[in-house]
Amino acid sequence: MKTITKMKSLGWALAISATCSAQAASELTVYTAFEAEDLKRYAAEFNKQNPDIKINWVRDSTGIVTAKLLAEKDNPQADAVWGLAATSLLVLKAEDMLQPYRPKGLEKLSPKFYDKDETPSWVGMDAWMASICFNTIEAEKHNLPKPTSWADLTKPVYQGHVIMPNPSSSGTGFLDVSSWLQMFGEDQGWAYMDKLHNNISRYTHSGSKPCKLAASGETAIGISFAFRGAKLKNKGAPLELIFPSEGIGWDMEAAAIIKGAKNTVAAKKLMDFAVSEEANRAYNKGFAVVAIPGLAQPVKHFPENPESLMIDNDFEWAAKNRAAILKEWQGRYDSKSEPKK
Template identity: 45%
Template sequence: MNTAIRRGLSATVVALAAYLSAAGAQAGTLTVYSGADEALVTELIPVFRAKHPDIDLQMIRDSGGAIVARLLAEKDSPRADAIFTLPANALVLLGQQGMLEPYRPADFDELKPGMRDEVNPVPTWVAQDAWTNAICFNTAEAGDLPPPQSWKDLADPKYRGKIVMPDPGSSGTALTMVANWLQVMGEEEGWKFMTALDQNVTQYVHSGSAPCRMAARGETLIGLSYPYPGVKEINQGAPLQVILPPEGNGAEVEGNAIVKGSKNVADAQKLIDFMMSEEAQQITAKYLPVVARKGVHADIPNYPAEEEARMRLIDYTWLADHKQALLDEWKNRFGSKSAPKN
C-alpha cells in the first residue's frame, strides 16, 4: 500500500471517529424546547434530573410562538428531542406536519378527557395543564373607573389608553383570546369587538404573562393574560384583581410531545412519563391548578376557584387549520401597535 493511500485511509478513520463521537454526544443529550413559565421549569426539571442523573437534559425556553417557529424552521433537521408545554393547537399543527413521534405514556388512562390527543390511535401529544384567559385590573390606579366585568366592557372608550394585551403572533395566550372571541361572538362580531378594543390598547407585547406584571407595576391599568401571573403578583402584595369574564373564557391546554427524528427517543419517553406522573402533576398544580391528571389539584391563595368550571376549551384542530389566516388578518388590522421584539 503506498504512502498516499495510507494517509488517505488514516484521515478517513480520524474523520469517522470524530463524527461518531459527536453523534454519540448528541444522542446522549436530551434537548427540550419549552414554552413553560420559568418558575415551573426551575422547580420541576431538577426533580427529573435527580431521578435520571444519567440524562443530560438541556432546555431551551421561549414564548410558545417562538418555539413553534423554531421547530418548523428545523423540520428537515430537528434539533429538539422533546417538547414541554406548548399549546395544544400548536401540537396539532406540528402533528399535521408529521413532526411528532407517537407515544402512549405509562399513565395515559389517568388523564382527563380533552387533555390528550384523542384523534390518533397512538397519541402524538399529551397535556400537562390547562388555563383560561383572564383580565388583570390594578385597583390602586383605577380612580373612579370600575373594573370591567366582561370582554365587551374592554371596548368601552373609558378605558382608552389603559389596556395592554399580548401579540397573538408570538403569544399562545393571545392567540387563545382571539380564537375564543371569534368562536364565542362569531367572526363578524369578533373582529368588530377587536377593532373597538384596539382603540383602547396602548401596545401588544410579546409575552402572555407580561400584561399582568405590567398592571401590577402600574404601567397599565388593565392587562389581558391568564390567572397565574396576576395571582402571583397579588400574593406578593400587588393591588390587582383577577377577573374571569362570564360570557366565555377561552381555555388553552398545554401539552408535551416527542419530536420525530429525535436521536434520543428512549430518554424523551422517560421525560413524558415523568411529566404525567402524580409527582410532576402535583408540582405543576402549584402554578397552574388545572392539570391533566385526574384527582390532582392545588389550592393557591387568591386563585379563582371557578377557573376549571368556566373553561371553554378551544377547538384545537380548527385553530391549527385557521391559525395562519387568523394571524395574517390580525396583523393587518392591529399589528402597528406591536411592541418591538428584543
Template identity: 45%
Template sequence: MLGNIARPMAGMFLGTALVLSLSGVSQAGKITVYTSYEEDELAAFLDAMKNDVPDIDVDVLRLSTGDLRARMLAEASNPKHDVIWGWAATSMVDPRIVEMLEPYSPAGIDKVPERFRDKDGYWFATTGYMGAFCVNNPEMEKDNLAMPSSWQDLIKPEYEGKLVMPNPASSGTGYLHIASILQMMGEEEGWAYLDALDKNMDQYIKSGSKPCNAASAGENTIGISFALRAIKNIDEGYPITMVIPSEGAGHELEANALMKTSQNMEDAKKFLDWTVSKGAEAEYNKWKSIVTMQGREMPEKFTEAGLPDDISTVLFEVDYAWAAENRDRIIAEWQKRYEN
C-alpha cells in the same frame, strides 16, 4: 413563550446531546428533550424528574415556541431529539409536526381528560396557561368604576383609554385572547367586538406579562394578560384583582410527545410516563395555572387570587387546530385593523 436560549440545565449537557444525535450514536439512559418551558420552571421540573427517575439523563434544548417550531421543521428529515415537552398545542397539531411523532399513551394518562390529548395518541398536555384581566383597585376606586366581569364589560365607554393588552403578532398570550374571542363569538361578531375593544385601548405591547405589570404599577387601569402573572403579582403585594372573563378564558396547552425516530425509545417513554406522575404534578402545581391531571389540589395562593379548584370550569373550549391553521390570516387582519 419568550426567549431563545439553549444552555445546560442541572448538569445536563446540550452539546453532548447534539453530538450524539449527529453521529447517530445512541446511549442507554440518556435522552434529548426539546422544550419551550420558561427557564425557572424548567429547572425546577428537571430537578424533580431527576429525583424521581435518577437512571435517565436528560439533555435539553430550550427555545421559544416559534423558534422551536422553525428548528423542528428544519430538522424534519433527521430529527435530533427523543421527546417534545411543554410545547404549544397550537404548534403540535401542525400536520408536518404530527408526521414526526409516534403515538404513545403513558402510564397514568387516564388522569388527563380527553380534551387535553390528541384523539389518536400523538400528544398529550399536562400543563398550560390561561388568559385573565389584571385590574388595578386604586385606579378603579379613583374613577368610581365597577369591577369588570366579562369581555363585554371591557367595551363599556367608561373604560375608554384604560386598557392595555399584548399584540398577538408578537405574543402567544395576545394571540390566545384574539383566537378565543373569534371562536366564542364567531368571526363577524368577533371582529366587530375587537373594533369596539380597540376604542378603549390605550396601547398594545409585545409581551404577555407586561399588561398585568402595567396595571399592577398603576400605569393602566386594566391589563389583559394571563392568570399566572396576576397570581404572582397579587402574591407580591400589588393592589390588583384577577378577573377571569365569564365567557370563559382563552388558553394554550403545553403538550408532550414521543419522536418516532428516537434512538432511545424506552427511556423516552419512561420520561413521558414521569410527566403524568404524582411527582411531576406536584411540581407543576407550584408553577402553572393549568395542570390538566384530575384531582389537582390547587395551591392556596392560586385560590386566594381567584382560581377555582376545578380549572376546567372557567376555560373556553379552544379549537387548537383552528387556531393554528388560521393564525397567519388572523394576525394579518388584526394588524391591518389596529396597527397604525
C-alpha cells in the same frame, strides 16, 4: 510490547468513546414556553426519577418556539417539546413532525388531555386560562370602573389603559383571539377586536408581560393569564383577577417527541414523567387545572371551580385556522405591537 501498548491505547480510546457516547445519550434538548423561573424546578423534579439525563432548555414564547420548530422541520434540533400550547402541537402534528408515543400512565389522564389517536402524538399537562389583571390603585387614580366582562373593555373610559399579548408571538394572545372568535362568532369576534383595539396602548410579545405591567402600575389593565396574576398578587401587587362573564379562553400546556429526535430513549422517559402524578403535582403549584382528574388542590386567588368558566375550546379548529387568524390579526392591529427584540 508494541502490540500491548497499541491494545491499551485502543482500549483507552474505546473507553473514552463509550464515555462520550454515554454523556451524549444523557443530553436532552427540550423546546419550551414554560415560564423562565419554572425551568429549574421542573428539571429538578424530572431528575429525581432520571438523574442521568440533563435537560438542555431552549425557551421562548409560544409563537416563537412554534415558528422555530416549523423552520427546523427538515433538520430537527429538538428532541422533545415540554410546555407548549396544544394548539401549536396540533399544527406540528399536521406537518407530520411529531413521533407518536403512549406514555406509561396515560390512562390516568382526563381524555381531553391527550391526542385521540390510538398511539397519541401529544399529551396535555395542565390548562392555563385567560384573565384580566386589574390594578386597583391605577384604576382609582384614573377613575376607571372595574370591568366584569370582555365587552366592558371596549368602553371609551378604558382608552389607552389596556395592554394585551400579540397572538403571533404569544400563546396567551392566540388563545384570547381564537376564543373571542369562537364565543362571539367570526364576524362579531373581529368587530369586537376592532373596538378593543381603540383602547389598546400596545401589544406585547409575552403572555405574562401585560400582567407584570399592570402589577408595576405601568397600565391599569393587562389581559394575561390567571397563573401569572395569582403569582404577582401573592407577592403583594395591587391586583384583582377578573374572569369575564362571557367565559374565558384556555389552552393546554402539552408535551411531545419530535420526529427525527436524536435521543428518543430519553425523550420517552420525559414523556413518561410528563404524565406522572409527581409532574401533575408540580404543575398544580401554578395551575388550578391539571391532566389527572381529582389531583389538583385549589390555587389561591383562582375561582373555586375554574373549569366551569372555561369555554368549550375547539382546539382542532384553532390549529387549522391559526395561520389565517394570525394573518388577519396582523393586518388589522400589528401597528401597535412592541418592536421585536
